Amino acid sequence: MLDLRYFAWVRERLGTASERIETEAATVADLIEELRAIDEAHAFVFADLGGIRAAVDQELVGFDASLDGAREVAFFPPMTGG
């Protein structure tokens, strides 16, 4: 089981801040492939990865990051703090 967290327009577009899924995905990229297949909203959000960032267990990572042992994966747009 993997907890997914969504923020900012990703959250708004998906209509939820979190979901829990069953997955065998080995990397973030693999997970994204699976998510794209869920429905149109997911397909839209993950269509252009240039505008998406990912964190695994609250650490910012690249899409090639392993999901081995991961409990929480988050997707969000580039940060705009400060």
Added chain:
Amino acid sequence: MLDLRYFAWVRERLGTASERIETEAATVADLIEELRAIDEAHAFVFADLGGIRAAVDQELVGFDASLDGAREVAFFPPMTGG
């Protein structure tokens, strides 16, 4: 007539914060030559110009600056504000 102002260790070494002199010096460098001749204290202060800065009418200048029309010349060490 020219008003001379001295600051920091230059003032302390000369034992005065200001003096008024009669001079025909054309540049700051010429003036320094005249000042060196006044006494030992002046000769000491102006012996090594690497540690001396000059201002003419409250503007920082190089030693080649003209004294044409000048009313006040100041000598002091490099500034240490901030």
Added chain:
Amino acid sequence: MSVRVGEAAFDPGAELNAFTAAVAGAGAVVSFSGIVRDLQGDLEAMEIEHYPGMTESALQAIRDEAMTRFSLTDAMILHRHGRLEPGAPIMMVATAAPHRADAFAAAEFLMDYLKSRAPFWKKEVRAGRADWVAARDEDEDALKRW
């Protein structure tokens, strides 16, 4: 406390004084504060979303990295989330060092990393409409100098 994240407003002047008082050995103190701007005069509010948990650890990591890279006496980061009015302070960093070059460089380092590596997202609310603030390429580029 060197890192603080919360909804409550803070007073940059009071924070600067408290930070300075705690680092008596430092000759140089630099602060940066980010204020909600209203350039067109029609901003109702700025809403800041964040990632609770990750935010705190990301800011702590950025602060620790600054302490390692620069000769600092101390460094702090404050950042608000939630709904902010125009003119309100959004965030603040402060650095203290024996020499000004370190204090300035560390404050810029903190800001550059905070902008692109701390999980905050800003939304501007104007005339009932809310728009996410787009990330600026130059903010990402700013990281390359460190």
Added chain:
Amino acid sequence: MSVRVGEAAFDPGAELNAFTAAVAGAGAVVSFSGIVRDLQGDLEAMEIEHYPGMTESALQAIRDEAMTRFSLTDAMILHRHGRLEPGAPIMMVATAAPHRADAFAAAEFLMDYLKSRAPFWKKEVRAGRADWVAARDEDEDALKRW
């Protein structure tokens, strides 16, 4: 007031807040404060001499130059002279700008010029002995980057 020179103590936090309140259009505010340091623990006081008249015009010129060179909303310089206790604020600059890069660069510019071009001289009094603080070559060198 954008340039202030005097003997009286000032409150950096209160100055930062007053400065920030006056520039509502700016998103980025940077401050630098210089504090009397007592590294060895034996400093009785710092005495700061200045050149009345030239000081004010030099600081005003430095401030005006910063306003010209950078995209600033405002900039201020405060500097004390006379006898200061360890831990006391000596001086402060603050800059406000739409973007942080300008606010940071301008604050560093103000400091670099103030260090080497404003007529202040510091003396440290310890154990009854008073020594003039020597200018640092790197302060003069710092001007070359602008």
